[in-house]
Amino acid sequence: MESQEKVRTKVKRKLGIDQKRLINSFQYAFQGIVQAYKGEQNLKIHTLMAILVILFGFLLKISTGEWIACLILIGLVIMAEFMNTAIEYVVDLASPSIHPLAKAAKDTASAGVLMMAIISAIIGGIIFLPKIIEVLGGPLW
Numbered sequence: 001m002e003s004q005e006k007v008r009t010k011v012k013r014k015l016g017i018d019q020k021r022l023i024n025s026f027q028y029a030f031q032g033i034v035q036a037y038k039g040e041q042n043l044k045i046h047t048l049m050a051i052l053v054i055l056f057g058f059l060l061k062i063s064t065g066e067w068i069a070c071l072i073l074i075g076l077v078i079m080a081e082f083m084n085t086a087i088e089y090v091v092d093l094a095s096p097s098i099h100p101l102a103k104a105a106k107d108t109a110s111a112g113v114l115m116m117a118i119i120s121a122i123i124g125g126i127i128f129l130p131k132i133i134e135v136l137g138g139p140l141w
Helices: 004-015 019-039 041-059 064-094 100-137
Strands: none
Touching: 019 041, 019 064, 041 064, 041 100, 064 100
């Protein structure tokens, strides 16, 4: 009979899973989250907006489909902000001095986040404005 360790080793090889690498990858990801929140003001703003959307979602009893849309959009905006932050770090590393292409790369990454935030705000308005108007007792005009 094979020892448990030999069986584990065989299973790891067949599945291609290295537990230590897997645990390390999660630790590195969490370190990235902490690093980004320490240095990125816009990430904090997007997170605050996400919390407000979730709060208003509960208060205004949005539908399951509306929840799905909101959560996907929250995820996309936060993900875009993390990607923008990563691009900024890499550009700063590759081009410590001011360079027009470095600026263009950083500005373009930032524009991607802005576009995602604007689209999310528009969709949020479509979801939330009718409910807010209803709560306030009808149209204000």
